[in-house]
Amino acid sequence: MSTVIKGGTIVAADRTYEADILIEGETIAAIGKDLKGDKTLDAEGALIMPGGIDPHTHLEMPFMGTTAAETWESGTFAALSGGTTLVVDFVIPGPDGMLAALEDWHGKAKRQASADYSFHMCVTGWSKQHFDEMEKVVARGINTFKHFMAYKGALMVNDDEMFASFQRCAALGALPLVHAENGDLVAALQQKYLAEGLTGPEGHAYSRPPEVEGEATNRAIMIADAAGVPVYIVHTSSEQAHEAIRRARQKGIRVFGEPLIQHLTLDETEYFNRQWDHAAQRVMSPPFRDKSHQDSLWAGLSAGSLQVVATDHCAFTTEQKRVGVGNFTKIPNGTGGLEDRMPVLWAKGVETGRLTPNEFVAVTSTNIAQILNIYPQKGAILPGSDADMVVWDPKLSKTISAATQKSIIDYNVFEGFKVSGLPRYTLSRGEVVWSEGQNSQPRPGRGKLVERRPFPAV
Amino acid sequence: MSTVIKGGTIVAADRTYEADILIEGETIAAIGKDLKGDKTLDAEGALIMPGGIDPHTHLEMPFMGTTAAETWESGTFAALSGGTTLVVDFVIPGPDGMLAALEDWHGKAKRQASADYSFHMCVTGWSKQHFDEMEKVVARGINTFKHFMAYKGALMVNDDEMFASFQRCAALGALPLVHAENGDLVAALQQKYLAEGLTGPEGHAYSRPPEVEGEATNRAIMIADAAGVPVYIVHTSSEQAHEAIRRARQKGIRVFGEPLIQHLTLDETEYFNRQWDHAAQRVMSPPFRDKSHQDSLWAGLSAGSLQVVATDHCAFTTEQKRVGVGNFTKIPNGTGGLEDRMPVLWAKGVETGRLTPNEFVAVTSTNIAQILNIYPQKGAILPGSDADMVVWDPKLSKTISAATQKSIIDYNVFEGFKVSGLPRYTLSRGEVVWSEGQNSQPRPGRGKLVERRPFPAV
Amino acid sequence: MSTVIKGGTIVAADRTYEADILIEGETIAAIGKDLKGDKTLDAEGALIMPGGIDPHTHLEMPFMGTTAAETWESGTFAALSGGTTLVVDFVIPGPDGMLAALEDWHGKAKRQASADYSFHMCVTGWSKQHFDEMEKVVARGINTFKHFMAYKGALMVNDDEMFASFQRCAALGALPLVHAENGDLVAALQQKYLAEGLTGPEGHAYSRPPEVEGEATNRAIMIADAAGVPVYIVHTSSEQAHEAIRRARQKGIRVFGEPLIQHLTLDETEYFNRQWDHAAQRVMSPPFRDKSHQDSLWAGLSAGSLQVVATDHCAFTTEQKRVGVGNFTKIPNGTGGLEDRMPVLWAKGVETGRLTPNEFVAVTSTNIAQILNIYPQKGAILPGSDADMVVWDPKLSKTISAATQKSIIDYNVFEGFKVSGLPRYTLSRGEVVWSEGQNSQPRPGRGKLVERRPFPAV
């Protein structure tokens, strides 16, 4: 069965043009004029873009004594409703090692996912077992390894461990990712503020200042450079971190930076809200920053020093957040964004003139696919590409609200944002999986694992 | 008549993949597996890349009392032999204005060119006539206007003139280009060194230090930003100029920088050569710089803060250069590079690991086509694109020499460079116009004018 | 007749210590314990600092069709009441040249001044006469020449004129000063905003954005570096200008930057005040900036990349300002500050912890005297120095108000500022010329000309 999409304007990272798109099975068979297929989908003058890729999610993540409430079922459907057709989630090894954890993650995703998914593997320590397992992980289609410089006593690795793992990445053709905050300082500042009686959510922001992120970013880059491997900094939230990235890139070092849609549009005043729930719902790491950092992140996206917009979707209910009443260090860290990333980025980025529509496609999809080495299977509208697309209608608008979202969380950090620019249709491997106003439903088990090959070893 | 190219690997700015390419007439009809055509061209395992675009040439340019010896006939054939299928030349208005000059330039090109060509228009003063003619120039397919901040008393414009012209560009959807050197300082330094008895070619370098370029670059960017228009800095040769560009981009300002292949690979010690001819042959503006600047330029290409590699091909014979014996300010400014840009960039950029093959395509072709608004007619291997391609064979090698070049100049600034990576075939709109070892000949009149539409007005 | 100051703590640029100060005649004779003199002045536990030096004033300046209302009589007395014992004013040559203008300025000052004074000479064009007169000006005790890059059609000089004058400065051992704004752009932006019907004082700010200042600063530094002479940028008001200064200093170039007390503490929202008078009273060039620039300037003072705090005191009455109703380009440019510079800097700089008391002395007096080559005659409390001192009492406080000021202007841009830290006594060459609460009066004719010798020629 084939489908032709007609009446749309294709927006790719490199150009904008009008053409029909012929889908055969799960992939794009042809792009051109007057194509014919069994069925026709009318784009009604809207834009057709590659389906969004969110390279940074934590669905059902076990963390800080609880488990992120957003499930693979709800999260991936929320993603599709917002134009995102692929999520890349982080596998966190437990005592049984990387492969067991991967099995666990894969099991949950397979049963529930409506959207395609892929995995990053976390490296949370260092030993011969880590060294050996990394090769097997790569063999199973994972070419990215994540390292936490924070969460001391839990996920954090030290500089020597990170250097060892980065060298291993270089040998395997894998890309290291880094959560960059100085974990020693964060832990010490947390204790300091608690000791001073500052127990509310604002303490979270105070204990993770931008300097602590900038420092760790700078350090991670130096270590990667010494290991001879590129590096990808997740959730770049501050000018300090961006400066470190820019400075390295200006020396010819290959570094990538990933601002989140939250940091681009929300600021630290959220933590000063008098309602504990409101503030705690926004607790994530790095925290939202002073507004001045937003200019830096937006400029980075247009200048090319930052490449990707993600969400770090790791969503807990208000109930879960309340574990941290009286002690901000107990508030589960994480916010949502999977559903709203693309509409919010369009509204705040494209409609304001900061980004062109082509740049929008680049940072939500194409650049990510290239960095993750799955381009042009994903991230492109090209013959042979998976038919993952979003028919994006700049004339559709809504006000974001927890009341109407697909996510199962009871609040939304973008509550009240007016956005225009929404998916009219979302297609995943050729099928319409979201259709505005048509009562689309989740289809657990439809999503497929996307394996990613390693890069040539350095 | 159709042709299929088989057996090659397509290298685009965004990816590398294997496929056949079907050419029908002048354009690419299809890309895919097992394509069939009337004829087959065997790529023999080589790479297939979009034909190079040189955005900066001065063929037969009347300048400094003489005329550049490289003709449209010799220059465009030299280009094709080196993989460049489109040159963009600068029209310099005389007393009769822009339109008359355009006619003049067009006439020369039409008769002689083997490769396609397009034009930039120079703005060398300001008046109501300039204001009015700019609109007509845009209507004739030119969307770029060049401004000289140097060559005082000749081509140079002042800040108020530049600001007026930039605002006009903004209104017309045109992109201003700038030759950025402080002309007042250059003129004064020239007089100073001459007065001190320093008359040789090294005086050329001393009188145009990198600071003078950095200053003008910084100024041009400020003026463009005030006019609300992007700006393109031609022949960015120094860290000082690159720094100004980077600093602006980091604020979200749209600025483009164009290093030349000469500045990437040659340095100022050339001017200290004891042979006057050798040194004078290298006299161009900006002059070659201290080696340390090269690292800055290469890093800019990989970081994305510089986007384009050009040549500023403006080639005079040794005889012509000798007008400046005893007074370096009389040496006609200009060097060649049109024929060697791509081989030299491949050898010094890709083979050294500084640039990926995809980045090579981006900076020699794709980025340029996008900036000049002729993408994907040019700069791409996509269905519908002009079939301008180079079959690039990394195994072909040669030693560059004036003795064997297509250019009619009697020397070559890259003399003795060993390069591997050369065109096996060059195709212009579907025809093989250069074939390694097949005694290809110029075909004057074959080249066509490429018109370029304006951008949406700001 | 000798005087001993007892009971104070001496604050110098390099240290803080307790000692008596013996004054004999006009100079300091000794510093030490248990000194004896004919008279004793009790410092009552206050701080004793070198008298302030304001290196940038325009008393009775003929400008924009009128004359600054602050006279030499009122201005110098206002200065003394605020702890400033020396003002350096700008001589602006008319058609009769530099020497005639100097005579004119000197005449006015001599008759009226209560405080000591010195002169900078302005270079507002270039010719053999300028070249020749500069040497004579230096012989009369002026070692600084000011250049305006703005005020097109009036005071502005072009790059070639500036380069010529800077080279002359180098030869004479004089220091060039620069008002750095791109005059071409300012003039064009003024016309643009007027043409758009924006005629109010906010148009003044819009037509002189910080980028226009940053650009000119960068250019002035490049020209000075080419001329081989240090350079002093007056009224550095923005991060852009400060960045250019920092960048140059980091290369080892000798550049000085002078923020004004106004730019350190007031911001552009003043121009959006609904009362035309309020906004127009604040019109000066460069205009007040967005608050974010203040952090940059303060950091520059503590880091040493900016060295001096001045006022650019050029005060017009509200009546005079009203000439610009309906056309902001007619509003006489200038504000006051001579009386309030030191108290406001103490309140906003020292009491907030940004500057140490020693740094306060450095930027209000010592650094200036060194840069102007009159140290330690002025700017120091050392045996042999002129006995110019202020007995500064951090416990004295007041609310600044036009109602109570010594300046004859009918408003004060610092109106309502609460300051603590005020002169208890001000001494000029050994005499108490201001005594808090003692009804001190101006003493026209008491002030003396301070001649300044050139530096060794470069």
Next chain:
Amino acid sequence: MSTVIKGGTIVAADRTYEADILIEGETIAAIGKDLKGDKTLDAEGALIMPGGIDPHTHLEMPFMGTTAAETWESGTFAALSGGTTLVVDFVIPGPDGMLAALEDWHGKAKRQASADYSFHMCVTGWSKQHFDEMEKVVARGINTFKHFMAYKGALMVNDDEMFASFQRCAALGALPLVHAENGDLVAALQQKYLAEGLTGPEGHAYSRPPEVEGEATNRAIMIADAAGVPVYIVHTSSEQAHEAIRRARQKGIRVFGEPLIQHLTLDETEYFNRQWDHAAQRVMSPPFRDKSHQDSLWAGLSAGSLQVVATDHCAFTTEQKRVGVGNFTKIPNGTGGLEDRMPVLWAKGVETGRLTPNEFVAVTSTNIAQILNIYPQKGAILPGSDADMVVWDPKLSKTISAATQKSIIDYNVFEGFKVSGLPRYTLSRGEVVWSEGQNSQPRPGRGKLVERRPFPAV
């Protein structure tokens, strides 16, 4: 007994002037014209400057299994012969803690020192004992605590330990010092190069690249800023480290940087010398750098972003160095410089025009005394100051050679440097302790401990 120095020109950090200096006992009693004393010392037209202070020495330091061969006796006399009248040495606590180590160090110094001395205390771990002892150390006249970020497994402290110690410093009014290299990376790189069979001294340089220093410098500054305390980076050797310092200072953070005379004048090619001994004699941490770093350091001294020139004098004999034959990690780290710092800095800094004589005094003496809180007892020529002075004769010259040095080491890293500018006399607390050509001898036991009071606690 009093002495008058006549016939000299006093060079202070803030000015240059002619005067006599009257010394009574150990201090300066008066400065002025026509002073009289029991004895006269004729400066013979030379310059009189405050005695040099070397803030960074390791005399008889137990390190890497041996003990630095330069003794307190030889080292302090070498210092005096080169114009340095005060050395500040690092006490390294052993198992018995800080106070015991201080006693040990003090004992050795007291018996042997010809010059005055003072101590820094090292913090090489963290515990309640460290917390408690720091207060007692401050009470004994030490206001500076040193932290090593390198020498893993030996002296190195982690980020949490450093943060704890820095906070303690803040509370005690002490200044933290930091040896900034990433110890994890250094250790891993050492193992990597050894494993690759690279065992010679050049491996030392490769395993400690400038990036490793820049990273640690950046981190130390962040931690100090979080602790609310200024920080002093010892032996700043690279643009990377200097950049981190500059960047912080430009935000208003109080950071000091200390280039060594070695890094200002020697470069990494020394390690490529074919003679193992030659290379090993130069092994120190950080290692000498690529020449390009020298420009950065010199510019920092003139711009004020670096404040101090030291030596890190830690001198081992060639015999001692040979322990590392076959394994560069065993070569005792350290070079000499105490004797040559001032002559070499004068020759390479002042005579080349990079520094003024006043800046020379600032960076060799005055700034150091201010930072260490012993100004103007030391670092100044002022009434009441200790009579530590050097009569500096720019006309005296020599060629530096181990054959003629006072140091007991058998080589000299500045061997062959021609310097002009040497001490004619060195005075320590009023006594001539070095007299050019007069066969001056060490006077063990003459040197006194200089206690330094804490700053006001933050």
